[in-house]
Each structure stands twice: as structure tokens, then as C-alpha cells.
Amino acid sequence: MRHRQPGKGRSNGQVTWLAALILLAVGALALDARGGIGMLAEQLALLRTPQFEVPAxxxxxxxxxxxxxxxxxxxxxxxxxxxxxxxxxxxxxxxxxxxxxxxxxxxxxxxxxxxxxxxxxxxxxxxxxxxxxxxxxxxxxxxxxxxxxxxxxxxxxxxxxxxxxxxxxxxxxxxxxxxxxxxxxxxxxxxxxxxxxxxxxxxxxxxxAGSRYDRYVAGDAGALDAREQAGLAAFRRHCAQCHAEPLFSDFRYRDNGLDAAPRDAGRATVTAVAADWGRFRVPSLRNIGLTPPYMHDGRFDTLAQVIEHYRSGIAAGDQVDPALRGGLPISDAERDALLAFLPALDDPxxxxxxxxxxxxxxx
Structure with missing residues (x-):
């Protein structure tokens, strides 16, 4: 069930443009010549205004x-x-x-x-x-x-x-x-x-909220192929602690081991707490295939580089998140499955x- 704030309608393209055009055409037939243009413009504006709705x-x-x-x-x-x-x-x-x-x-x-x-x-x-x-x-x-x-x-x-x-x-x-x-x-x-x-x-x-992953968790078993499903399973084993579904972030601030001595203070810029130095908000992974480069400083160009960082590139700094110390035990097969799955989070x-x-x- 979807939950709406009071007075809000559907969002994210729930009304198709074909339906919108049909609605406008019907409306045009019913309008008189004097007020038709303004009323059509008003209808079109309403159709082009997404309303806030919490996805299921x-x-x-x-x-x-x-x-x-x-x-x-x-x-x-x-x-x-x-x-x-x-x-x-x-x-x-x-x-x-x-x-x-x-x-x-x-x-x-x-x-x-x-x-x-x-x-x-x-x-x-x-x-x-x-x-x-x-x-x-x-x-x-x-x-x-x-x-x-x-x-x-x-x-x-x-x-x-x-x-x-x-x-x-x-x-x-x-x-x-x-x-x-x-x-x-x-x-x-x-x-x-x-x-x-x-x-x-x-x-x-x-x-x-319209990716193939979303269709899969909503019950469309065919939205992900077998390899992508294996990637989702690997994601849940190794990545979901920080990138929690369905928003794919826990919104916490973490040092993910990019540098042993981070130059950017990160969260400490706000808190002035030494333990927050080099920590950054965990980003959502939705649309991850569409948003290269990666990390807070854009140092990685590809998702393969990102995964390899978590497998073998974690720097041994004092503030590195405990879940990442020593790297994540992602096998080669799991890496390949993850690379297949992650673009399924994109929402064209x-x-x-x-x-x-x-x-x-x-x-």
C-alpha cells in the first residue's frame, strides 16, 4: 500500500503522457473558444506537477x-x-x-x-x-x-x-x-x-523508485535475470549494512578507507569532533550506473574500481569504519555478479x- 500525505496525488509518472494527451484532447472538445487556451494550459500544468507519494x-x-x-x-x-x-x-x-x-x-x-x-x-x-x-x-x-x-x-x-x-x-x-x-x-x-x-x-x-530492482522486489521475478539476482544476494551479504534497502543508504557518516590520513575533514567540518574527521554521508546507490565518477572526491571512474577498493584497497587509517577493516571478502564471482546487478538500480x-x-x- 502506498502512503500519501494529505491532499497529495500520484508521483513519478503514474499518469502516462499518452493518457495525458487523450485527457487534454477530450478537454479541448468541451471548452469554448473564449476560455479554452487558458484552461488547457492549467490542465497541462497540473499534469506536469508530480505530487509527493511514499513508495510502497x-x-x-x-x-x-x-x-x-x-x-x-x-x-x-x-x-x-x-x-x-x-x-x-x-x-x-x-x-x-x-x-x-x-x-x-x-x-x-x-x-x-x-x-x-x-x-x-x-x-x-x-x-x-x-x-x-x-x-x-x-x-x-x-x-x-x-x-x-x-x-x-x-x-x-x-x-x-x-x-x-x-x-x-x-x-x-x-x-x-x-x-x-x-x-x-x-x-x-x-x-x-x-x-x-x-x-x-x-x-x-x-x-x-522505478528501477528494475523495484519491480523485482514488488513481485516481478523476471525484472532481474539469474546473474543479477545473484548480485543482489551478494549485495545483501556484503554491502547492505551501509547501503540499506530500499533507499540504499543508512544516512550515517563513515570513513570508507579511501586514505589513511584524509585531507578533507568531512563530517568534522560540521561537528568539530576529531573522530568525525574524514567521515562522509553514505550515499544512496540508486542510479549508480548513471552517476560516475564515484566517492566524495570522484576518484574512481568505474564501478569495478569501486568494488576493488572494498576488496583490497581499504587504507588502514585510525577512523576507518570497523565493518571495512581488512576489506570485504567479495569473491571474483560475487564481484562479477555485483557488477551485473548494480545497473538494475538505475531509473531511466x-x-x-x-x-x-x-x-x-x-x-
């Missing part, structure tokens, strides 16, 4: 949409802001610059994020999906709520390098944004709270969902 078997999310209910106008505003490079100081970098839909909203083939003036960040840009379940966000957990997460990259001098007051004034002076904010929130007033709420309506609805419907695409690119 998943825990309840951390983020609560009761205080920020999703509306067609709010979602559309958040989508526009996500893809707008004017959120950066010089108008060259948007949120989407480092979070590309085809890569499950990660930064494909970039070890670390590339920001304003082609400056390099220090960490790999993670994929954006299922964010409503994260108790903290960012690799080090420095953002404690989905609504405040954008403040980090917006202000970061090597990412978007924008001052929030100047950014708000830029949006207020725009010819279109006051109308968009009024449609979303009732008045044309633009402030940081509304900006962040709109972004949360967009990013919070990015639910990825999510990465091709037009509702999350750049609104400037009409499809």
Missing part, C-alpha cells in the same frame, strides 16, 4: 510538505529557479549546471563540481533524488533541511558565489518573477523563504521525466 515499503520522509504544500505554480517556479543561471553572481551557473537530469541530477564525468569562472570545487556533485528522506544533506551533513540546502552552493565562492540580498533584488527586478511568485504564494513579494520553498517543491518531488524513467527537465527545452 519505504519509510516516511523526513521533510514535511504540510508546511510547504506542492502546487502547480510552486513546482513550476522551483523548476524555473533550478535551471536559472541568474542565481549565480555573474549569471553563468545554475543549480542544473552541476546537477544534470540525464545523470540522475549528478555532474556526469566530473570528479568535482565546476562552478563560477570554471573554478573547481572540492567534492563530487551527488545525484539529487529522494531528498525528502535525508535527515541531513551534503556530503558532510552541513544542511539540516531541504529548504536550506541551496544556501550552501549559492553562497559558495567556487560554486555560484552569489550574495542572497543581491540575488533577491535581481529576482524582484525581473519582468516575470513577481508574477510567478504571486501565482505560487498569493502575492508578488519575493524573499529568501519563498525562493527556498519553491526550490524544495521541485527538488523534494524528485522521487526515483526518472532521468527522462519531462516534468523535471529544463523548461526552456520544450519536448
Amino acid at each position: 515499503g519505504w519509510p516516511q520522509p523526513v521533510y514535511d510538505f504540510h508546511a510547504n504544500p506542492i502546487t502547480a505554480a510552486g513546482f513550476a517556479l522551483g523548476r524555473q529557479l533550478f535551471y536559472d543561471p541568474r542565481l549565480s553572481r555573474d549569471g553563468t551557473v545554475s543549480c542544473a549546471s552541476c546537477h544534470q537530469q540525464f545523470a540522475a541530477f549528478a555532474h556526469y564525468d566530473h570528479a568535482v563540481s565546476h562552478g563560477i569562472g570554471n573554478r573547481n570545487g572540492t567534492r563530487n556533485a551527488p545525484g539529487l533524488y529522494n531528498l525528502a528522506w535525508l535527515p541531513q544533506l551534503m556530503w558532510d551533513g552541513s544542511a539540516h533541511n531541504l529548504e536550506v540546502q541551496p544556501l550552501g552552493p549559492i553562497a559558495n565562492p567556487v560554486e555560484m558565489d552569489a550574495q542572497l540580498p543581491a540575488l533577491i533584488e535581481r529576482l524582484r527586478a525581473d519582468a516575470d518573477y513577481p508574477r510567478r511568485f504571486e501565482a505560487a504564494f498569493g502575492t508578488p513579494a519575493i524573499d529568501s523563504q519563498r525562493l527556498l520553498k519553491a526550490l524544495a517543491q521541485f527538488t523534494g518531488t524528485m522521487i526515483s 524513467a526518472f532521468t527522462h521525466d519531462v516534468r523535471f527537465a529544463d523548461p526552456a527545452h520544450r519536448r
Whole structure:
């Protein structure tokens, strides 16, 4: 059984575009010439607005949409802001610059994020999906709520390098944004709270739960072949302690043995606790085949390299997670099965969902 927050409908493409087109065609026949165009646009907007729904078997999310209910106008505003490079100081970098839909909203083939003036960040840009379940966000957990997460990259001098007051004034002076904010929130007033709420309506609805793995656990035995099923079994033996199903993360902070003496403080940046030095949030493995390179610093280009690290490359540092000391006893056969299974966590419907695409690119 799926659990919905009050007033919420289906998400993740439950209504097919064929059905949507049929619905619009029927609606067009019933509309008079005077009001037809506006009403069709309204229907289309509603169909393009995903609503928050907890997939079957998943825990309840951390983020609560009761205080920020999703509306067609709010979602559309958040989508526009996500893809707008004017959120950066010089108008060259948007949120989407480092979070590309085809890569499950990660930064494909970039070890670390590339920001304003082609400056390099220090960490790999993670994929954006299922964010409503994260108790903290960012690799080090420095953002404690989905609504405040954008403040980090917006202000970061090597990412978007924008001052929030100047950014708000830029949006207020725009010819279109006051109308968009009024449609979303009732008045044309633009402030940081509304900006962040709109972004949360967009990013919070990015639910990825349509992989072949999901079909398999839902009862479709043919969704995974025999080798992939063996890989799932190997995953559950060796990997699930940290990458717990169904979200494929326990959301804890761990040192996974990349370096004996980590240079990046990781979680200690936030806590100032020595034991947290070099620990990072365990990432979800959903869409793992779509989001290379891997690790917080993007040092591994392939999943084969990642698995080999856990088999034989664990550094003997003081803070290495006890579960990883000495490496994981993954056999060659299990390695091959894991490599077959992991792409079954990819969700192509999510990465091709037009509702999350750049609104400037009409499809």
C-alpha cells in the first residue's frame, strides 16, 4: 500500500503522457473558444506537477510538505529557479549546471563540481533524488533541511558565489518573477523563504523508485535475470549494512578507507569532533550506473574500481569504519555478479521525466 500525505496525488509518472494527451484532447472538445487556451494550459500544468507519494515499503520522509504544500505554480517556479543561471553572481551557473537530469541530477564525468569562472570545487556533485528522506544533506551533513540546502552552493565562492540580498533584488527586478511568485504564494513579494520553498517543491518531488530492482522486489521475478539476482544476494551479504534497502543508504557518516590520513575533514567540518574527521554521508546507490565518477572526491571512474577498493584497497587509517577493516571478502564471482546487478538500480524513467527537465527545452 502506498502512503500519501494529505491532499497529495500520484508521483513519478503514474499518469502516462499518452493518457495525458487523450485527457487534454477530450478537454479541448468541451471548452469554448473564449476560455479554452487558458484552461488547457492549467490542465497541462497540473499534469506536469508530480505530487509527493511514499513508495510502497519505504519509510516516511523526513521533510514535511504540510508546511510547504506542492502546487502547480510552486513546482513550476522551483523548476524555473533550478535551471536559472541568474542565481549565480555573474549569471553563468545554475543549480542544473552541476546537477544534470540525464545523470540522475549528478555532474556526469566530473570528479568535482565546476562552478563560477570554471573554478573547481572540492567534492563530487551527488545525484539529487529522494531528498525528502535525508535527515541531513551534503556530503558532510552541513544542511539540516531541504529548504536550506541551496544556501550552501549559492553562497559558495567556487560554486555560484552569489550574495542572497543581491540575488533577491535581481529576482524582484525581473519582468516575470513577481508574477510567478504571486501565482505560487498569493502575492508578488519575493524573499529568501519563498525562493527556498519553491526550490524544495521541485527538488523534494524528485522521487526515483522505478528501477528494475523495484519491480523485482514488488513481485516481478523476471525484472532481474539469474546473474543479477545473484548480485543482489551478494549485495545483501556484503554491502547492505551501509547501503540499506530500499533507499540504499543508512544516512550515517563513515570513513570508507579511501586514505589513511584524509585531507578533507568531512563530517568534522560540521561537528568539530576529531573522530568525525574524514567521515562522509553514505550515499544512496540508486542510479549508480548513471552517476560516475564515484566517492566524495570522484576518484574512481568505474564501478569495478569501486568494488576493488572494498576488496583490497581499504587504507588502514585510525577512523576507518570497523565493518571495512581488512576489506570485504567479495569473491571474483560475487564481484562479477555485483557488477551485473548494480545497473538494475538505475531509473531511466526518472532521468527522462519531462516534468523535471529544463523548461526552456520544450519536448
